[in-house]
Every structure is written in structure tokens, then in C-alpha cells.
Amino acid sequence: MLFKKAIKTKKRIILASGSRIRKQLLEAANIEFEVINSNVDENPLKRKLFGRSINEQVTRLAFEKSLAVSKDHPDAYVIGSDNMCTLGEKIFDKPIDHEDAINHLQSLSGKIHLQNNGISIHHHGEELWSNFDITELAMKELSLKEIEDYLNLDKPYNACGCYHFESNGKNLFKTINGLESTVMGLAMEQLIEKLNQLDVIEL
16 A cells, blocks of 8 residues: 555546556555546657657646546546656657567666656646656666566566566566656656645545
8 A cells, every 4th residue: 555544535536547557556545536548549649749858748648638538527637647668768668569578678677767657637628737757767687588587477568668567577676766656657646645735635
């Protein structure tokens, strides 16, 4: 459990994401919410945003997801989120296949990379809050066998960076500087603070 305090949910909250781990993070905080996937096609947006700062890219993607759901559910406080894994100027999207997954982890092996998280909250079609957070991760030096063993264990093919940090992926790292929840796709400590300020929840 990330949060020990009892949280009272005062207003309707929607998570505009089908992400299993984002759902689990909100559940672990004892927040009452619904899940409605935004179904935003990210690829055209990513092409349009290509070359802009990572901050701008992830917060814009989170914005569009949150807005799409807010238009149909204006009474709710809609949370949209997006993550990008970066090593220098390179962005690591979800791997296209097993070989691509191996290449991702070989590229990250022994290096420091970033998980970048953007969050947007909409209410009545208006953005109330935008947040950008970074966690820095130093991955261990991994042999090809260690990479293959990990991929067979977690099968993290739907994750940017190609690891499930919440599962066995945590064991791939030497050090982590920042929020673990940011790595998992939703900077919960900052999100909970803002929901409390907006009087959506009560701590």
C-alpha cells in the first residue's frame, strides 16, 4: 500500500486509461473511481509532437486522453496519464516483438534512463491541472541470458522501456531516484495532493 491514510472520495472520478497498473495504484490508495478508456489514437499525436520536449509530449498526450472522456462525462473529474521512457534523446515505445524487446533492454543495460509521466485532470471539458514528473533509474548490466529470462518471466511487451517495475522488473535496477509510482505510470503522491486541493477527495 502506498498510502496509509483513509481517503474519502467526495466527487465522481474517472480514470481515462485501460492500464492495469494505473487502476491498481488508485485502488491501493482506496480512491473510488470508474475506468473509461479514452481510445485516443496516440500515433498521429506522437507524429505531430515529434521533436518537441518530452514534457510537452507526455502532458499533451495526457491532456487529450482526459479531454476525450471529459466531453462525454462533464460532471466527473477525469484523470488522463501518459508515460515515456527516454535515454538521452531516444524514446523507447512499446516493443513491437520479442527481438525488439531484447534490443530495448540491451540499450538500457548498465545505463541511466528516465521515466517521464504526464497527468491531466479535466472537469466540464476544462483542464484543471497538468503535471509532469521524472524518475531516474540506473539499470544493472544485464547479460543476454538475464534479459531473456526476465522477458520470459514478466512478458512486459506492453510497457514503454520493456519492463514491469511493479513486478519482477524492479530487480533489474541498481538505483531509483524519484517516485516509484511515476515509473508505474501515475505520479500518485502528486495526484492525491491535487485531488485533495480540488476537494475531490478528503484525506
